[in-house]
Amino acid sequence: MDNYPLLNIFWTMLELFLWILWFFLLFKIITDIFRSHDIGGWAKAGWLILVILVPLIGVLIYVIARGKSMGERDVAQAKQSEAAFKSYIREAAADGTPAGEGPPGGRSHVDDLAKLAELKSSGAISDEEYRKAKEKILA
Incomplete structure (x- = not known):
């Protein structure tokens, strides 16, 4: 340990972090190139060649030229994923399958009601959806 001072450990960790x-x-950036629908195949190939063959300059040019649209695509994908998740939750809550006849392992009414309460408190389902699902469970 005497041959490798603390400052060198710091610089090594910083270099690792930067890598x-x-x-x-x-x-x-490579993922964004493939995900982008507003550029054609040849443009995607050109960006890939630039980013792979001249990485530092290619990445900087891509971030400067397409950084804003890259962020917009990230936000759109996050909204789409969230909408799909909420839709799945709503379908699962309004399934209509009685609690005892559901998946193997036999959940009880209490378990189903607890899950519904969690969904309602997290905002994943509305009060109306909660009320309908609760009626189905208790019926």
Whole structure:
């Protein structure tokens, strides 16, 4: 340990962190190139060649040229995922399957009501959906 001072450990950790950050950014950009629907195949190939062959300059040019639309695509995908999740929750809550006849393992009415209460408190389902699902469970 005497041959490797504390400052060198700090610089080594900083370099490692920057490498990880660099690869994260590179993979994020490559993913965005394939996810982008507003550019054609040849443009995607051109961006990929630029980013892979001249990585530092290619990544900087991509972030400057398409950074704003990259963020917009991320937000749109997050909204789409959230909408799909909420839709799944609503379908599962309004399924109509009685609690005892559901999946194997036999959930009780109490378990189903507790899950419904959690969904309502988290805002995943509305009061009306909660009321309907509760009536189905208790029926």
